Amino acid sequence: MAASAVERVLARVKGEGIEVVDLKFVNLFGGWHHISVPLSQVDASLFSEGIAFDGSSVPGFKSLEAGDMLLLADPATAARDPFWDRPALSMIAQPVEADTKAPFARDPRAILAKADALLAASGIATGSLWAPEFEFYIFDAVTYLNDINTAMYRIDSAEADWNSAVGPDSNLGYKIPRQGGYHASPPLDQLFNLRAEMVAELEAAGIPVRYHHHEVGGPGQSEIEVLEQPLRAAADNALRVKYIIKMTAVRHKKTVTFMPKPLYNEAGSGMHFHQRLMKGPRNLFWDPKGYAGLSKLALQYIAGQLVHAPALLAFTNPSTNSYKRLVPGFEAPVKTIFGLANRSAAIRIPKYADTAATKRFEFRPPDATCNVYLAMAAQLLAGLDGIRRRLDPSQLGFGPYDVNVFALPEAEKARLGSLPTSLREAMLALEADHEFLLAGDVFSRELIAAWIHAKIEDEYNAVRNRPHPYEISLYFDA
Structure with missing residues (x-):
């Protein structure tokens, strides 16, 4: 009889000399937490009790x-954690109710699982493939x-042009x-070399990487792109990618931020x-006779995301800093449009992805302040709503x-739909348009309701009510 997933993990713990099992889980707003279990307490009950x-x-x-x-370990997510001094195995854990072990209603990972199940039950598709891009x-x-x-804040980078003539550690031209x-x-x-080390750690953890490179931002902006994965695996991997990138940087006494706009007048990170x-192995978005090789179903899905885009941003761009990135002039979208190879559009269809095996699109507004589980669930539900309602993105403008x-x-731009320009606008859009998420x-x-309240009261108002350093420059001599 084949060993179960739990038995395979326990055998791995024994065979690899693991001394600690680290359980990681995500809070409502996307932050990771962990609890560490010594070898003496690791057995099958970790997965059932x-x-x-x-x-x-x-x-x-x-x-x-x-x-x-309670936290229940998910054996399918087991991977070595290379950042511990002692041999460690990491797993993502599922928060459940203590008395019934029922899924917790506010567990973001469980919410994404429900979205995945809804897709399968719809008969439209058997699954979906996703690949977030990681800019930082x-x-x-x-x-x-x-x-x-x-x-105040102060940021420094050895690559920055402001260091071209500063001290013994200047960047020497x-x-x-x-x-x-x-x-x-x-x-x-x-x-x-640092990015190459990050990629090596990602691939050792079972996360396939397409490539890495320096990004537009001069002072240290980088990008790592991963290959497509099924919905839930892609979301799990997104948190693991951020963790591995940050920890590899810490190993070299550097720091990484996925913040959308850490530097004024520099490229933001999306x-x-x-x-x-x-549907099985068939790409439902492919039709060689359609616009940009897209099927009618793909266009309906796109229409759903664009119709609901202002509300979607409440989950895909849920920080005040998000809207400092979504401004003209930095390859960030501000209008609810789609197009082939168009990086000024909210939805871009890559020109190079032009076969049945590769045809897809990218939703460009999101940034890494999102809770990936909620952001991906919301995007999927918006697309499915477009299919259900047979929306046509061209007819909708x-x-x-x-x-x-x-x-x-300017007159033509004014006729186009716009994305929210602030966190408050996005939350008000969600308040007015959320039936598709139900x-x-x-x-x-x-x-x-809890999400809207927290984002407006704890973040938007908290920033709005504080004097900004630039206001001192503008108004101190009033």
Whole structure:
């Protein structure tokens, strides 16, 4: 009889001399937590009975008077964690109710699983393939402080042009101009060895990588692209990718941020989501006779995402900083349009993906402040709503636009639908348009209301009510 997944993990623990099993789980807003189990306590009960934890101390989970929860290890996610001094095996764990072991209603991973099940039950497709892109900055030093009488941050990078003539550690003339780092080669690209190490760690963890390169941002912006994976595996891997990239940087006394806009007047970092629906091995988005090789079903899916785009951004771009990236002039979308190879569009159809095996599109607004489980579930539900309603993106005025939207006459640009320009706008859009998220009970009204409240009160208002350092420059001598 073939060994079960649990038996294989336990055999691996024994065979590889593992001394600690590290369980990781995600809070409502996308942050990872972990609890570490010594070898003496590792057995089959880790997968069936679980480990107790306090859900009231996890952002977005439980209230204080009802905080008891359990974590159940998922054996399918087992991978070596190379950053421990002792041999460690990492697994993603599922938060469940302590008394019934029922799925927790606010567990983002369980919400994505419901979206995946809804897709399968619809009969439209048997699954979907996804590939987020990972853009990030690697910095040599970061300091910041916020107090009643102080608000400041300072960032440094050995690649930055501001270091071309500063001190003994200056960059000796090999400076990358602002917004001039795209595919820069050594010696301008000083981070290629570090990225190569990141990729080696990713592939050792079973995450297939397409390539890596320096990105547009001069002071240390990089990109690593992974290959497509099924919906849930792609989401799990997204958190693992961020963890491995950050920890590899820490190993070299550097720091990584996936923040959408850490530097003023430099390129921002996005997390574009490539996606397509599948029926068995058949790509449902492919039709060689359709626009850009897209099927009618693919265009309906695209229409669903563009119709709901303002509300989608509440989950795909859920930070105040997100909207400092979504501005003209930095290859970031601001209009709800689609087009072939068009990086000014919210949805781009890659021109190079022109076969039945590769045809897909990318939704370009998202960034890595999102909770990937919620962001991917919302995108899928929006697309399915477009299919259900047989929406036509051209009839709705979404394009296709195969021109640079920023170069259009102002009158024509004004007729195009716009993405939200602030976190508050996105939350108000979600408040007005969320019925599509309730399909199959994937999202609940309670969760959506809690999300909107937290994002407006704890983030938008918290930033809005604080004096900004630039305001001191503008208005101190009033």
